[in-house]
Amino acid sequence: MRSLKQCLEDIAESKNIAIFCHTMPDADTLASAVALKKLIKQNLTQEMPDKQIDIFVDADEINEINGAIIKNVETNVQNCEKYDLAISVDCASASRMGKYQDLFFNAKKTLNIDHHATNTEFADNNIVLKTSSTCEGLYILAKIRKYTISDEVCNLLYSGIITDTNNLTQNVTIYTHKIITEMVERKINIEALNDHFFKNNTKSKAYLLQKALSSLRFLSSDRIAIMKLTKQDLANADASFEDTLGIVNHGIDIKGVDIALLAIKQEDNSYYISMRGKNNVNVGNIASQFGGGGHDQVAAFHYDGNLTDLQQPLLKACREELLKHPKEEIGEKLFFGDDEDQENSASNLFNE
Ligand SMILES: [Mn+2]
Structure with a gap:
């Protein structure tokens, strides 16, 4: 197993890269693929300007909302017989790549970037992060490596985070909120993205x-x-x-x-x-x-x-x-915590 740094070096050194989304694609897998391609193009092509990066998605049709993410991106065109590196994004197991599984394993090296706790670590190297979304994971990796994150990439990663967390109500950590804060500070088009994903039901x-x-x-x-x-x-x-x-x-x-x-x-x-x-x-x-x-x-x-x-x-x-989780009434403690209990114990202390 190679280190994180070595995995990222593999990306830098590979001339032909294929990125794979999961079937029934959601915004996280699509945005991860497009953002990763752009991150590589914008940060890792200095010594290799003719790097070929192809994206594969096994899906007959993608709805308008998620489809907007890959609207102007060419997909499912194999420009290389045997890729130097295959990267899956947001796939908990190899079968999630659907019909493109074989193409993934045909590559010289394979890398799996994901955030599912149940990930089966099916690739040569596996970066499985405890993040809200694969997009959040990519943002953190890009920050660690001090990559330039363009507004366009920021919009994509934001989209993956808000959709995978159901508008920041599931799976979020303090890091998710910190990242969202950084994104808000960059003045990316948050309101339009929220409307696009959450006020756009058919x-x-x-x-x-x-x-x-x-x-x-x-x-x-x-x-x-x-x-x-x-x-x-x-x-x-x-x-x-x-x-x-x-x-x-x-x-x-x-x-x-x-x-x-x-x-x-x-x-x-x-x-x-x-x-x-x-x-x-x-x-x-x-x-x-x-x-x-x-x-x-x-x-x-x-x-x-x-x-x-x-x-x-x-x-x-x-x-x-x-x-395992008997019902507890949280009620007003949700807002006021255990102040009352603390006050009681404090008064006991003083009484004694
Ligand atoms: Mn995801």
Whole structure:
């Protein structure tokens, strides 16, 4: 395993580089790929101006919102028979690259840059960071190496961070906030980007949300919220799979719900089970029991079978996870902390 510095040297020394996104691409994987290409072009081509960098995305169609990220970027054109270096971005496992997996492993060297705790470290070298998003990881790497980060790259990285964190409400750390502050200070077009990603839902998505909410059921003393979307629902709403992204958040946003599930029937009749957790409930653990993965509070898995057969084992796993986190009323402590307790102990001290 090479050090971080050596991995970045590999990038500098490679003449032909291929960057790979994951299937069903989200903003984080697309923005990471484009930002990485630009970072390399702008910082690492002094001695090698004719560096070739190609981006590969296995996706039939990408919706307008995420598609804007790669609108003017050429993708899926193989300009080199055997790449010197293949880099995957935001892929927790090799299968996430879809049909381009073989091209990735055909490269002389492979590098995996990601932020999923469940990453399988499938490449020769693996940079798996504990960041909100792959974009946040790239920003940190660029800062460490003192690379020039153009406004354009900054816009891309910001897009990956805000979308992967559902507008800074999931998976964020103090570093995420510090980076966002730096980006705000640069006066990049934050308001326009927020509008683009969060106030731009299609009618199809609204109809799909309506369908999902009408299927909403509560279980385990209302700590589990379940929703379902059928193939017919997607067809009726004229929606694509991408339109389903984020709908599960409407379940986890409900008071008292600690696990939200959304089962989406896919074209091949398998199910995509999207999960969200809160109050320390780890849905990543549950997803990994079913061959999936993700993060502690944002996870998913594929299920090839009948939903009725999945129901019992899945609910059992959810209930076991809920038992680890008995319900606590936080209520006003959320705003006022433990001041009262501290005051009590202080007064006890003085009384004694
Ligand atoms: Mn990501």
